[in-house]
Amino acid sequence: MKQKSGFSGQIGFVLAAAGSAVGVGNLWRFPYLAAKDGGGLFLIIYLVLVLTVGFTLLTTDIAIGRKTGKSAIYAYESMRKKWKFLGVITFIVPVIIMTYYAVIGGWILKYITIYILGSGKEAVADNCFTNFITSPSSVWYGIVFMLLTAIIVYNGVEKGIERVSKFIMPVLLVMVVGIAIFSLTLKTTLDDGTVRTGLQGLKVYLTPDMSGITVQKFLQVSLDAMSQLFFSLSVSMGIMITYGSYVKKDVNLNKAVSQIEIMDTGVAFLAGIMIIPAVFVFSGLDGMSAGPGLMFVSLPNVFFRMGMAGRIVGLLFFLLAGFAALTSCISVLESIAANCMELFHTERKKTTGVLSIIYLIATAVIALGYSIFYVEVKLPNGSTGQLLDIMDYISNSFLMPFISLLSAILIGWIIKPSWIVEEMELNGKKFSRKKLYNVMIRYIMPVIMVILFLQSTGFLDVLISKIQKFI
Known part of the structure; x- marks a missing residue:
């Protein structure tokens, strides 16, 4: 059952x-990851991967969607x-992600209310998060x-998803640039008289740190960059296949893929300029904790130390x-809804x-997995x-x-890149x-994905340690 709705044109599709x-x-x-993995070293590796692996994954998903006019399954x-089994597995990914993405959105919503209703002092209280x-x-x-996500998807592609994306994305880009510029103007004097500035933090962010570099460390940085690529581009989860199925035939997919690459990588790069100099000024790089700790613990402390301006910046x-989480959450639910409409022949x-x-x-x-339904499980990695x-x-x-x-094997060797x-x-x-696409999808992608899969299961570390013992 082919979707009747679609994006109005290239701009609507690219922004969504x-x-x-x-x-x-x-x-x-x-x-x-940039702070952990040598600043500029991580940036260079990530950029190379975006232009090769990211380009290949995006091109494959979007082209599959438009050519078939269908969602993943x-x-x-x-x-x-x-x-068809690959479509089913692909469909399972957003089904799983949707169970927790709104939870993270809810955390962000809580902190928005903290800064609206107060000075941000509550956010830096002991164990607030x-x-x-x-x-x-x-x-x-x-x-x-x-509920907010569901309302937008309920209203359809053009009137819901595209309309919201056309508003949110330009606002998001302006906000990222504005906060990034502000971060570069920050400075503080430490107890020993040392002055830390945002520009020094920028230098830390952009300068490749090659100290103590080994083959294993380089591999780990590359794997971190690769995992971030998956995390960021919404590939291999059926979303871009679904969005591709809504794209009109006169849209230039080559330009669209390039524009999506530029926007996604640009926001990530600017986020580094926005966050790393600010954290460096007030906390040094010790404040660059992993996971939610950076967003919900380290950054509120940075904002609080900015004084009156910190409440506005926070x-x-x-x-x-919240905007970033909402647009991603919308796309996850839309992918699930599109597949279900095709499977069960039901209306949106x-x-x-x-x-x-x-x-x-x-x-x-x-959400209650941290309280009423608390569990603690050892993962393979x-x-x-929880x-x-x-x-x-x-x-x-x-x-x-x-x-x-599996997608690289299907496209590269069975259906063929043509x-x-x-x-x-x-x-x-x-x-x-x-030419780059043909080489990537046939020869390089399968190797990279095997390595990444082995890393996620913990087998890669075991393999590397055995090779080192043998050598």
Whole structure:
């Protein structure tokens, strides 16, 4: 059942797709990894991967969507009937992600209210974030965020998703640039008289740190950059296939892919300029903690130390994070809804209504995973996680590299890259990176995805240690 609705044109599609790609990961995960992995060294590796691996994954998903006019499950089935299973696995990823993304949106919503109603002092109180997420009352914030997402998807592609994306994305970009410029003007004097400035923090961010570089460290930085790429671009989860199915045939996909790459990478890069200099000025790089600790603990402390301006900057930052989370959450729910409409031959409003009830319940369960439903599980990659971490590991670390590996095999060796190239060259359009795409999808992508998959399961570390012992 082909979707009747679609994007009005290239701008609407690019902004919606970029909105999906630009998520919370751009704002905390990218700056954290850049600080951890040698600043400019990470940036260079990430940029190379975006222009090669990211380009290949984006091109594949969007071209599949437009050429088949279907969402993941039926798109893969129409390519090769025996490969419908890959569409089903791809569909499972957003199904899992949707259980917890609104929970993270709810956390951001809580901090927005803190900065609207107060000076931000509450955000720096001892264990503020921990006390919040371990309180059963935190569930209401996730539910409100989930309801907002559902309302937008309920209103359809052009009137809902495209309209919201056309408003949010330009505002988001202006906010990122504004806060980034402000961060560069910051400075503070330490007790010993040393002056730290935002420009010094920028230098730390941009300068490649090659000290103590080894083959293993370089590999780890590359794997971090690769995992961030998955986390950021919304690839290998059916979202870009769904969005691609809404794109008109006269849209230039080559330009669209490049524009999405530029917007997503640009926001991530600017997020680094926005966060790393500010954290450096007030906390040194010790403040660049991993995960939610950076966004919900380190940054509120930075904002508080800015004085009166900190409340405004803090509010703007969490509004920015809320916009990023909302556009990504919309795309995840839309992907699920589109597949369900095709599977059950139902209308959008009925489908979205049923899914909303399901995910309001799921959001509540995951949000309560830090209190009433608390569990602690050892994951294959060595980390320990609660319900949210388990869902994130299964979808992002395990399934997505696996899907990309199978997709590369299907396109590269069974259907052949010419199938995608034909769509990219539709109506006489020039596919300038055709040779690069052919080499990437056939030879390089399978190898990279096997390595990434082995890393996510913990086998890569075991393999490396055995090789080192042998050498």
